[in-house]
Amino acid sequence: MKRLLALFLSFTCMILTGCSAEQSGAGEKQKTLTVYSTISSDSERAVFRKLADSFQKEHPDIQVNVHFPGNDYENMMRVRMAAGDMPDLFDTHGWAKIRYGEYTADLSGMSWTKRLDPNLNSMLKDAKGRIYAFPLNQAKDGLAYNRTLLEKYGIKPPETMDDFMKALRQIKEKSGGTVIPFWFAGYEKSSFAQYYDQFAAPLLITDPAHRYKKQLLNGTFRWTHFTYLSDKLKEMQKENLLNIDAVTAKRSQLIELMAQNKIAFTLQGGTLGQDVAQINPKVKVGIIPTPAVHKGDAPVWIGGERYTLAAFKDSPRLEEAKQFIAFMARPEHAKSIAEATSLPAGLVNVQTDIFYANDYKRYQHIKVQPYFDRLYLPNGMWDVMGTAGQELMADILTPAEISAKLGREYKRLRLQSDSRGAEKE
Template sequence: MKKLFKTLVITAALTTIATGCGSNAASTNGAGGKVTLILFSTVTNEADQKTLTDVIQKFEKKNPTIDIKYNYPADKYEGMLRVKMAANDMPDLFDTHGWAKKRYGAYVEDLSKMDWVKNLDPAMDPILKDDKGKVYAYPLNQAKDGITYNATLLKKYDIEPPTTFEEFMTALETIKKKSKGEVTPLWFAGSDKSSFGQYFDQFLTPLLVTDPKQNYEKQLLDGTFDWSNYTFLPEKLKEMKDKGLLNEDVLTAQVPQMTDLMAQNKIGFIIGGGMLGPSVEQLNPNVHLGIIPMPVIQKGDKPVWIGGERHTLAVWKDSKHKKEAEKFIEFISQPDMVKEIAEGTSLPSGLTNTDAKNYYSKDYEKFKDSKVQPYFDRLYLPSGMWDVLGSTGQELLSGSMTPDQVSKKVGAEFKRLSNQK
């Protein structure tokens, strides 16, 4: 079986960037008339990588004249793709990871004439289509992010999954009290600043967008937003730390620890974490997780999912092998493949042509009437702000910044980065 990380592909990709030769020089017909497609994806979870790799191998078996060289460069993905965009040297197939129109729109082939488009989930239309009908990418799955909770612990402590921020705070305090400090109410892998970016980004939508009486979309888009309205979130994060509701090693904890700790019933809640369930189940089948939409912040508002596209595949518009690339997308858009990918990644399908079941299916069905709101940063923040959200979270919890200082810095960076457009 092919290794998940193809060193030769990474080396070749970096070499072509350095020499100025196009990646499609590596995808020209080889011996025996084979066509090689270069595929880049942002999948990092081992189960997701295996799922995508298995699907690729099934396609290659049915199409022996096409070889797909796949690459999962994890946190190096965006840097590598930015270099490739600058050189107009994109992979034949690549993941747009939430930026199908804004970042990659000028590089993608229009897929609107493909058969699968008629089965595209309408929730994906604003993210993958434009008003002229262009379809920017194929959705391998779609994100419905919220808060993941340890259902086993909540049942033990007689805690209902929270629907408001106030209930969320009460649930955290109840876990600390009833577990006598043995369970971390809210756990962050804080050595990775993106874990704090996730907290801010997911809660910004119910704070500033979804409630009609507290809607700041216009001000965010025209640059007049008063960032003192952001202070609520860093204040609450600091309050959680001061009350001992976060893990003691919040600034040094690492992502791989999360699965083990959750499987040991040592964690109550995780922000996001939608792909955690199957991994925990493998370690401890007696621990069950659930997922809920984002608790509301403004009184009278309704919970929403945060999401849109999770993993996609776009076809480079200048690829020499667009026909073969579209053939692969046609293959994975068949109902059996759609089902395999959705269930293998534990996320809802991006198409409506199959009834895929995954770890959180019951939760998604229970909250099927909750709307899906796009990730806040993708709509309202300039490029580079994700790092600002995360790093200020780290500075806040290290004690080097106050909540007010966090808001002022985020506002200043918003203005600076907006002016760089």
């Protein structure tokens, strides 16, 4: 029995790649750091691996094993959290405090924290000054738009929802219906979740006369206030301001269509602009903040942490993990990884040469609002919003019915979250 148990533990150690060479019984002196990240594109992963290799050359006694689980990331992390066996370093991908906080080491004593962009404080720092993760970059989401088309039709980038609706109608009219005013990749429900999440902030948070922070956080929010966003989306669909295949279109179609001047606006950012430029340099893609909803309010960036490195507080290699973070926080390395992802760096002393640099500079006075679901909604609501958008577009549910469904799921998921918290306590 003891032999079987030893074999089982040995096999388990091989599966859970957080085990070091020392733990595996190999007798090696080299320490192994295991890193898990949500970085998605091949080019971005290549830059990260290159930096990890450079770190290993500086620290020959430390081996860095990098893993990119892709779509399996969250499920893998849930299993590891339940087992209390997290990787030495891991990506909090927007949930540094809420989901992963109890597993992360406090990084506030590290020198780079003095240069942390204040826009990230609410996501990565708590009231006591504890810092939960190092930001490899930061998201600033808004509307990606075809600058070439807007200039051709004499349309100014919209700053309000009314301006946005007017711009969509003008594009449809002036292009004779050959350009899709607002394009969705609805086959992936996250496309609709992104719409709801981005516009929820200007609808429910940023305007003083329409601010529902307390109600959202204490569970008393009336979801009839949310119906506006579904009404607008349905209005766009009825006026043929969206792509006809909004529910079935795939993200892989976006770059080619934008390069053919067939799309005016979309929610997709990231490397879209440079990807389009590689296919058709004559098409210029820009990005603008999310338009304001209420009169007198201002546009906002929606963002926060994108890719991060958090250190597992119980890692036997915590000091080595912090060494790796310090290495990644060097200005030249922070610049390298941020530019690879076409996003601003998370440190104020790092200036990046990225595709949307001029747009971010032009709108540098615009405030950044944290992702709505991360602060105000229980875990699981992102998927609910995505499915709701698909059901709305497919005429399965009306805007009022969408709000009713969101309200029910909001309460259910809050109770589920509370019950789990009670069990843990």
